[in-house]
Amino acid sequence: MHRSREWRAGLLATVAVMASAGAAFAQSAGDTVDEVVVTAQKREERLQDVPLSVAVVSSETLQAFNLNETTDIQHLVPGVTLISAAGPRNFGFFVRGIGTSSFSSESIEGSTAYVLDGVVLGQSGSALSDLPDVERVEVLRGPQGTLFGKNASAGVISVTTERPSAEFTARLSASWADPQNERRITGVVSGPLGDKARFLLSARANQRDGYVRNVFDGRKLNDREDGGVRAKLELTPVEKLDVTFIADYWKRDAKCCIWTLYKVGPNPSLAPERQSIAAGIVPGPDNLSQNINGRLFSKTESYGASVQANYELAAGHTLTSITAYRRFIDHDGLDSDSSPLNLLDANFADFKQAQVTQELRITSPQGGFVDYVAGAFYFDGDVTSHSVQVFPSVPLPFFSKLVTNRASTTNLAIFGQANFNLSDDLRLIVGARAIREEAKARKDRRDPVLGLTSTASASKTDDALLWRLGAQYDFTGDIMGFATVTRGYKGGGYDTNIGIPTLPDVQPEEPTNFELGLRTTWPEQRLILNLTAFHTKIDGYQAGARDPGPPPITRVFNGEGKTKGFEFDLMWRPVAGLNWTLIGSGAHVDARWGDFANAPCFPGQTAAQGCVGAQQDLTDARLPFSPKWSGNVGSHFETQVTDDLTGSFDLGLNFRTKAAIAFPNDPNTIQGGYTLVNAAVGLASADHHWKVSVFAKNLTDERYSLVYFSTPFGTAPGAYSQFIPYEAQRVVGASIDLAF
Template identity: 35%
Template sequence: MHRRRLFAFLTTTAGLAVALPATAQQAADAPAQDVASTPTQTPAANPADGDVVVTARFRNESLQQVPIAITALSGASLAERQLNNVQAITAAIPSVNFRTGASNKDRTIFIRGVGTITTSPGVEPSVSTVLDGVVLTRPGQATLDLGEVERIEVLRGPQGTLFGKNASAGVVNIVTRDPGETFAAFGELGATTDEEYRVKAGVSGPLIPGKLAALIGGLYDDFDGNTRNVVTGNDTNASRRYGVRAKLIATPTETLKLTAIGDYLNTKETVAAVYASASQIAYPSRAVTTSAPLLAALGAQGITPSPTNRANATDIDTDVRDENYGGSLTAELGLGDYQVTSITAWRQWLNHQRQDYDGLTGLSTAFPQGLDDGTVNSKQFSQELRLTSPRGGLIDYVVGAYYLRGETDERYQRTLTTLTAGAPLTTVGVANYGITSHNYALFGEANVNFSAAFRAIAGYRSTWDTLDFYHVRTSSNDPTNSGAAALDRPAIRAYHNASGSTDRRGDSYRLGLQLDLGARAQTYFTYSRGYKGPAYNVYFNMRSLNATTLLDELPLSPETSDSFEIGLKGSTADRALSYSLAAYTTTFDGYQANFNDVVNGAQVTRLINAGSVRSRGVEADVTLRPTAGLTVDLSGAFTDATVRDFLCPPGAPTSCNINGQPLPFAPRVKLYENAAYRFALSDSLSMELQSDVSFSSKTQYSLNQTPSTIQPAYAIWNASVALIRPGDGWQLRAYVKNITDQSYASFLANGSFAGTVRFVPRDDRRYAGLLLRKDF
């Protein structure tokens, strides 16, 4: 039935494309650009027509003038290539990687090999995700569907001066589309051969001409999945999303602009890990442990673990329900040549997950049977106030103040059944825990313009943090709440009750020099000091705080970084060549990281100050336009991200000697190429041929350096062909993803009790699709 619906959809849309009315068009439009490069502007100048404008420093600037390693992806390009979330854009930006997981709360972004892996609500990510000027405090909030966006800006390296304490590795800045001054609408339909159906639509225009304009858009996306649970008979790795976003812009006076934004996204997912191997390889001995019981359990279900396996056998399908919503009000007031900006925002994130803890079906003497059920309720309120000076004088600047209150409450329950003396024994463990945080900051950044071509950069942010946590754990095996360690069960610990608080102050700053090399090139050198505040390791199975066990509830010290970066940006006069080059070295001290451990035969993690790590490398973005209609984008990153001095936590095995080893999610080489050629078939019809290739060298997915969690090098090749009617806004695009049918893992990890599991990415195998869009 799905195939019949897909065939009907494809034939209908093809017929619509053929039947489109003709309108005159002298020449084909240029293809959408992916990695934007624009001529240099002096500090006093406004970006020229056709330049890509970014807001990386809280003012509109030409991308090529900003002294930061930054990539901008247009919303049109993202939609055409079906890059619909932050995880998908990692292929197009070599310095960015993404850690997936069964639930949104387990996912996070990495830039230049640095990110924060944790399920604890007591720590913020190292990469900040900003949505229309609002910082998202939890990593899971960043997994939203992008919807209709104007562009995404990815700022690499510490950005704490302007973006705050959770930007020590970089920023993903999402800018959504504004309503236009005339009435407009858009509609988008998509379908794939592996049964993904996507609908996106919206309307925009003035409600009161010159005074009030609005845009409202919605989306629905349903993916059937690309793995299968042989026990339930259901496809897994599936998702269903629907959401809406509304933006209202009012200009009651010539000097006042008000922007109100509200958005809601509802997600259901069945993301499940599958067994890639029945073995685990130890570090550093490389001893291989193969589990015969695991092989037998999988074999009984007809599953052979392998790097291409797409089947699992669990009692239930992983079920994650997620709601992500909020609203903001931005006021921009002109005071002569100065501008005051206020951003008031509130957001809430609700997450409910049900997972098969043991990853198998049935109960045996070798493996227990477990079911996890957890909820997250995270709320945040923020207020930002900024003053922006005019440009062109000796000094231009942005100064401001920031306040954030975040509150996260979680409940996690694990039901575990084991065979004891031949009889099943069921234990239920429940943990209620949470965090309340307050963040206050004063910040500013300035250019000192020694001349029209030469300037100094100086920025500073002072941050105050207060952090409170609570944690109450109960176990049915400890009915009197004695807390005795003898009552611990595998993966379920006895009663525990704790709370605590900490407060710290820290500094972020940036110093640099920038020199314009003529009208269309510039070079810069910057030193940045990054700061990420204190943290608590608060999660379901954390260890107790007493004299005989590890001190998991002591607050983690802040994470700091020192970064040096030199860059060169520019373009030729006719923009046939645009380029951006950067070289950097960044050292992180007090690095906040998860370290895997085994307690009573079960995998657990500890969030620790892991010591010192370093990321250094070279990045390049080059755009070629050798002839009309042809654009070639080339991007590459060489990243040497390694552990300098790892601090083994108390009680850890000697195998935690990982000095000199690579950081997880940090391939040494990533490359990306995209070529698009648009040409006219007639006065009213154009065609675009597009092809892109991404390459990643081998990637270690575990800080523990286990050889079984290394993904070998791989390359993915995609291509598309589109028929475009520029005059009346129609576009029909056919595409193929993963043409060579290359299988790979987006994440590898040790299984709960044995073996190695892999998470299967969306493009783990070849599929094709059609996309039809109409702009009215």
């Protein structure tokens, strides 16, 4: 009966999406569906011609619902989830159930690459920012190592920001929302600087009050205060050469990020559970109260500069060079004992990462027997962290410690992908990437209480060959099918967790992915429908699992993962002559552990529950952070109200079925399915010089969490905490947009 209910729920959800309808295609004001251009294969192509599973989020969708954070992507693209708790260092995207999130981020990267204007970011935490002046977001699902290489074993999230305009333009957007007095303001100025130069300058600021109440002293925790700027300069100094300079800076200073009690054990301990209950806190999925006495802060900076030059060679070839430098700095601290006692008030870290990247590639013209993209890539990154952790009541070695971690990664690669056009309709796809990666790490620990020290260091070099093979066939001018097999790779590293004296070796992650896809356009019905089926096996899957301790720490284990399923995206204009667009997407993902007999036990797990020798066998169990069904439904309607006014109505729905939201698998950490509803009503001038909107996010006030974990110092078994995001409540606001 349970399986039958789940099957019916998934079927009904799919029918709802197909009938009503994410954000995969641009909106059109006419009687046709606009084409979408993407750069998923390092060149500009129609989305319908790309033999990959690509979801596209447009700037119009982000603006309609006042969405401006990378965390919003999980509610716009089915099959994408994330961990975002306890600060940026524990941030990570999961695609099709595959992802890595760990505090050992000095050496271990996420499985989903985040690319900003062609530059890959070497740290997952640096992606935790806002989304200003965005042209589009492309989510490439499945291994993308052939062209994107580094840390793209699960997929790629590629953000493309606006280009400078040929004519002078200026925009100003401001919004206010309740609860927590959320304020946002963004300004963009762009235009020409003579005949051979164009510029763009954008700035923004975002603020809101905290949404977690601290009963100990009345503080409002988990607030937001951030802002940044971006500048672009495009030059065409000579014919056939264009150069783009980009510089950006973003900073966040917040009292973030704290969890709340979800469940208590059968015999609550003195700290923190009993004291929290005595203070009036009611543990549960709706709990937005905490009871701590220590400091809570998160100060983050992310900035960088890049230069991209494109030169048109003979016979239509293009030579591209992208040179970039980026810096990510995080200073965070938590009162981690969930109580007003000083059990672990001091748990602070300073984290700094710097990277230099260089990509050089050549792109051939299309239309001949062979067209290709080929190039070379270089990455040099260094990470340094200084951590302080003090357990004043525990006189055991290295419970109180000062730890310095240093890690460096050098990645060299040559790559290429070619299409062999055997006929006008049939193409063969061949791609490869050869990688050499060097990793070094050093850990220095000191116990200031007992005067102890320990040091560990390690280094290694890995060589890998990634590849992609496939075929693509045009059945008609409007229907294309493809079949591909891809071998991916994500480099290994070392577990730098400060609770471990050594540097355990983490092996590389190697996925093999099979895909079948169909891309269809139905002009007479004003309909686009795309389908993709996939099957992936991941050897050496790098999973971060919480070891119950004491003290509880998150370690990185190499297991085996496997995921299979299908995805669809559609856009439909059901009524000719009416500016009404239905858009939607959905995913069915069956993500499971492969051979993983040595997985860690969950807190309090008994031998009868499968814990033998501090290990459990998770072979063929479902992977966490992966709902079986997820989807998006959306509707955009626009009409002329008067000769001078236009009105618009946007409706969005995101759903997902139940999923475990903790490592390792624990039956107590399964979150039920939920549905989020967004809506917006706008009124604008016919010349688009102004627009006022009223919007609502999470209209039905659904409460949900991003992650569950065993409560530090809590009673085991049975004590769990949760991280509830700000968006897990109804948010209602108004915005105004001005264009000059």
